[in-house]
Amino acid sequence: MDLRQVEAAAATGDPREGLRTVLALHRLADRLEDLHVARAREQGMSWAEIAVELQVTRQTVHKKHSSPRGPRRWSNHADL
Template structure:
């Protein structure tokens, strides 16, 4: 998703288009979080350190990222 498409979605009069963009952005943010948490763990960061960076509790980040999430987290079906 490029910045121009995000800007277009922010100014559209069609709420469906805007809502689809919100879904795509959520999925992109989830992908980025998964990637960087995995990288942080591979480099030896603790769950507490990762949680501090994400501004959540250690329990929250551990529960979300301590086991494989499956293909659902990496689907592209809602990408614009």
């Protein structure tokens, strides 16, 4: 999804199109968070340090990213 698509979705009168864009952006943000939290941990950052950067509690970031659930499964329907 590029900036033009986001701008078009913001300007549309069709709430369905706007909501689909919101969903795609949420999924993209989650993927970026997963990637960078994993990189931070690989480089030795503590859960507390990561939490500061994400502006959440250490417990929140640890709970979300520490389980051995493997990579998230993403829908093939979102244009990310």
